């Protein structure tokens with residue numbers, strides 16, 4: 208059965224919609240350039256509402272320890288999702304914080320999948336995410352989709368999840384086409400950048416459970 212992570216939550220009502228709708232994971236973004244960025248105080252308030260069966264995922268872009276340490280505490284993080292982070296740094300973060308690590312692999316063309324190979328044994332999950340346009344301020348969360356057919360027949364070096372441009376209208380096709388264990392969405396359940404929509408969250412989670 209495929210489960211879902213709802214990422215970039217910033218408000219109690221939308222967090223509650225994700226939890227009551229059956230999300231397996233919720234994502235808190237710690238990246239100042241993102242419209243979904245959370246302060247430590249805001250993260251602490253949200254984290255306290257999350258029941259034990261739902262994973263709290265912290266989303267970071269090549270983070271330094273002076274961000275990771277307080278974010279892990281405030282967000283009571285269960286998982287660290289790392290974007291644009293080199294394999295050596297991923298290994299150091301995993302060893303230091305002893306938390307499961309999901310590493311994003313940005314995909315546009317088949318050659319991009321080569322970046323997953325060095326992650327074998329280093330990460331707990333690979334997140335195949337769409338590559339955002341050259342010069343974009345965000346490495347994710349822009350509703351960009353990649354050709355899911357690129358994943359066909361590849362040997363995955365670790366368990367994996369799928370993200371990039373998913374929404375309630377295409378997630379069933381994504382699940383059937385790729386066999387993803389976990390699907391991850393951010394902008395596809397928003398009414399504006401950084402503003403989650405409870406009805407879209409519910410529709411997305413309904414589509415995942417029906418797929």
Ligand SMILES: O=C(O)c1ccccc1N[C@@H]1O[C@H](COP(=O)(O)O)[C@@H](O)[C@H]1O
Pocket residue numbers: 214215234236238241242243266267268290334336345346347348349350351370371372373391392393394395
């Ligand atoms: O959402 C963000 O602002 C963000 C910032 C920095 C790194 C990753 C971010 N989001 C991740 O992007 C993917 C896909 O998002 P979308 O559904 O295409 O909008 C997802 O994994 C988010 O965790």
